[in-house]
Structure formats: C-alpha cells, structure tokens
Amino acid sequence: MxxxxxxxxxxxxxxxxxxxxxxxxxxxxxxxxxxxxxxxxxxxxxxxxxxxxxxxxxxxxxxxxxxxxxxxxxxxxxxxxxxxxxxxxxxxxxxxxxxxxxxxxxxxxxxxxxxxxxxxxxxxxxxxxxxxxxxxxxxxxxxxxxxxxxxxxxxxxxxxxxxxxxxxxxxxxxxxxxxxxxxxxxxxxxxxxxxxxxELRPGKGAWVHPLPHSRLTSGYGPRPCPAGAACNPWTTFHFGLDFSTGRGRATGRGAMVVAPTALRITLVQELAGGYGSRIMARCLLEPGYIFDFHHFALGSMLVHPQQEIEAGTGLGIEGNTGNSTAAHLHFQVIKPESNDRQMIHADTIDPTPILVEKGIL
CATH class of the missing domain: 1.10.530.10 (Lysozyme)
Structure with a gap:
C-alpha cells in the first residue's frame, strides 16, 4: 500500500x-x-x-x-x-x-x-x-x-x-x-x-514567469535522451529548464514568451538548427546574469540588440525551431563573466533556485 x-x-x-x-x-x-x-x-x-x-x-x-x-x-x-x-x-x-x-x-x-x-x-x-x-x-x-x-x-x-x-x-x-x-x-x-x-542572487525586483500558464517539462541536469532526439552530451544533460504551454502541438507556435525581469537584449538570432531562434539578455539587476531563451517560432521575435525592457515585455512566440521535438521555451541562466556570444555549457547554472526564490516555481 x-x-x-x-x-x-x-x-x-x-x-x-x-x-x-x-x-x-x-x-x-x-x-x-x-x-x-x-x-x-x-x-x-x-x-x-x-x-x-x-x-x-x-x-x-x-x-x-x-x-x-x-x-x-x-x-x-x-x-x-x-x-x-x-x-x-x-x-x-x-x-x-x-x-x-x-x-x-x-x-x-x-x-x-x-x-x-x-x-x-x-x-x-x-x-x-x-x-x-x-x-x-x-x-x-x-x-x-x-x-x-x-x-x-x-x-x-x-x-x-x-x-x-x-x-x-x-x-x-x-x-x-x-x-x-x-x-x-x-x-x-x-x-x-x-x-x-x-547560486544566483540578482537584486530585488518584481519577477514574472518567462512563459505564463506553462508547465515545467524538463529540469536542469542529467536526463534520458529525449524521444526523437539524437543522443549526445547535449541531449543527455539538460543545461536549462524547458517550459511548454502545449499550445503549439499542431502549428509549432505557442504562447508569448516574456522578460522575467528588467533586461538588456544582447543577441537576437533567427536560426533553423541548433538552438533555434534565440534571444540572449543581461539582467539589469545586480549581479547582471545572462539569460538565454531558445526555440522561438520563426519570425516571431519582437526585440533587438541593446534594447532595454521591463519585466513582462514580450520577447517572441514559444516555438519548435532548432534541436526540438515540440513547441516549448528552453530557458538558461549563464554566469555573468561569460561571453554573450561564445557561451559554453560549463558556464550555465541551474535556474531552479532563483525561480523558486522569486515565487515562479
């Protein structure tokens, strides 16, 4: 029993x-x-x-x-x-x-x-x-x-x-x-x-969920190789958190991804492979960690490099671009000393504790 x-x-x-x-x-x-x-x-x-x-x-x-x-x-x-x-x-x-x-x-x-x-x-x-x-x-x-x-x-x-x-x-x-x-x-x-x-202690401020009304579908750390994906070090260790609203099953286009806190956009990439369409941004609150958002639907991204935005600002639509098997948001947190464009996976840290602390998880 x-x-x-x-x-x-x-x-x-x-x-x-x-x-x-x-x-x-x-x-x-x-x-x-x-x-x-x-x-x-x-x-x-x-x-x-x-x-x-x-x-x-x-x-x-x-x-x-x-x-x-x-x-x-x-x-x-x-x-x-x-x-x-x-x-x-x-x-x-x-x-x-x-x-x-x-x-x-x-x-x-x-x-x-x-x-x-x-x-x-x-x-x-x-x-x-x-x-x-x-x-x-x-x-x-x-x-x-x-x-x-x-x-x-x-x-x-x-x-x-x-x-x-x-x-x-x-x-x-x-x-x-x-x-x-x-x-x-x-x-x-x-x-x-x-x-x-x-591990991550940005300054005080109001935070929102990066993909409202979604559920966590994959956490940070080792995991079995996802169904439909090629097994390699990048698929058997998950370097961020995956969120999905389930709204993109038929079209590959889900809900709006938003800035969880005040950000400065540093990179916007429209790609079909790898990370897919991607946005990187620095947190404007101390100590300035880098946030990395992956798999936006093609043509949906709404921001540009060097733009400063407030929490809740729309970034783009949850999508299925790149190495992805369903529409979702992959959210990574990267150490502040890392290079915005040359990030390696060793630079990532588990985002879970900060989202728990901010009342998001």
Missing amino acids: INRRTLIGGGAGLVLGGLAIPLFLGPGPHHDQSPGTVGPGCTPTGQGLRAQAVPRQEWVPALEAAARVAGIPAQFLAAQIEAESGWNPEAVSAAGARGLAQFMPGTWDQYGNGADPFDPVAGIRAQGRYLHDLRGRIAGITGQDPQRLVFAAYNAGPGTVLKYAGIPPFRETQSYVAKILDLAQRVYSAECAGTGPL
Whole structure:
C-alpha cells in the first residue's frame, strides 16, 4: 500500500516503494535576517551547521548525530525540517503525517524505534535513519550531487530517481529539492549563510514567469535522451529548464514568451538548427546574469540588440525551431563573466533556485 500525505506549509509526497503522488510545493519562506554574505563560489555542501538558526538549541546535537547517520551535512536536515513542518513538533498534516519530521504512521513504525512521533529528538533521529536508507537505494547513480538526489528520492521515490538517473522532471520535486538546498545554504550553513537563493542572487525586483500558464517539462541536469532526439552530451544533460504551454502541438507556435525581469537584449538570432531562434539578455539587476531563451517560432521575435525592457515585455512566440521535438521555451541562466556570444555549457547554472526564490516555481 502506498502512503500519501500533505505536508504543512506547502505539500510534498512521502514515498515508499519508489512511488509518490506529486503535489504542488510553493516557494519557501523568505528570511529577513542576514548572518553574512555568500561568496561567488559558495555552494551548500560545507560541513558547518549554523546552530543559532535552529529554534531550540537542544535539538542541535540530535541534528548533528542524525547527519552522521544519514551521511548528509546537518544543515540539509535542518532545511528539510523547516520545509516539512516549520519546526513545529506538534504538526499534523491533513493526511496524518506527524511531528517535526512529518512521518506517516506506517513509516514511523519502521524508523521511529518505538518512540513518540511528537518527540522532536526522536523525529530527527528517524529522519537520519530514513535518509540513510534512501542514500543506499540510489547509490548506483554517480557523478551527481548526492544531496540533491537523496531529497529528490525522498519526494518522488528512489525508484523514480533511478528511472531517470537523476532528479525527475517533476515541477513539485524540483521545487522541493531547490527549496531545501536554498535553505541549507542561505539559512542553516555557517559557511554559506547569506541573503540570496542558491547560486544566483540578482537584486530585488518584481519577477514574472518567462512563459505564463506553462508547465515545467524538463529540469536542469542529467536526463534520458529525449524521444526523437539524437543522443549526445547535449541531449543527455539538460543545461536549462524547458517550459511548454502545449499550445503549439499542431502549428509549432505557442504562447508569448516574456522578460522575467528588467533586461538588456544582447543577441537576437533567427536560426533553423541548433538552438533555434534565440534571444540572449543581461539582467539589469545586480549581479547582471545572462539569460538565454531558445526555440522561438520563426519570425516571431519582437526585440533587438541593446534594447532595454521591463519585466513582462514580450520577447517572441514559444516555438519548435532548432534541436526540438515540440513547441516549448528552453530557458538558461549563464554566469555573468561569460561571453554573450561564445557561451559554453560549463558556464550555465541551474535556474531552479532563483525561480523558486522569486515565487515562479
């Protein structure tokens, strides 16, 4: 029997037997206190837990002990607890998940060692044991960030992660993983604590979805070779996010793609192959990252190089040009030091955390 639960504060699916029922997970809470700054190369894999960010200091030793059991730094366990229960040891979800770590009764019977599910220390210990088991079940996947994979397995099921050989292309799972990694870096890591989302921290401002009323169809990272595409390093690792409205199935022309924030256009290319019709632009908010939009319908692009535009300005129509099997938008984020015209894939970073932070995913 597959257990299902709805988690307090947004909702995620607890998984057993490699299956889950995905639910929407909204963006995480924003923290106003800024204990430090994030250096340009900082990642959330440091080993230091920022103990003062944990609401009850008597929980810190349990977190550190559970982290040793799980083989995952303690700041990730703290971030997951915030995502699950908001640090409320009395939390009960609509589906019956209980306690700080939000275990369903059947899973608690397996990992709770006979303790009270509302005992916060017991919940943290069970969390460590469960994450340890998940790590073991996905150990065959190599060359990827184990923290991302284990939380993807927690949300979508280890069987699903094995099937996709990485984080599956589910909006809810990708948002859940991004939220935990963001909190681990921004709030709970002594070495990386700062004010911005994971990896990409443009300045404040209003953001909109680059393809409104679309769904995420492929996430950043390794993936199986898409059906109908030639298998090569560019198709088996996805260097951005794909969004589709489904409106271009018959004609190859979908909905309007818009600027997610204020941009300066740097490149407009009308191409039938490769990336297809393409627009590149620099974010006008610090620190000036480059955004790359691919696969516009031929003849649909509405902007020109050096033009400065506001959030929500139309860029062109979602299309199927280039190496594409259906009408969609491919959205990439590129490091600011990269050359606008000579971008290499090593310059890309995962756009998911910034879109989660801005409330888009």
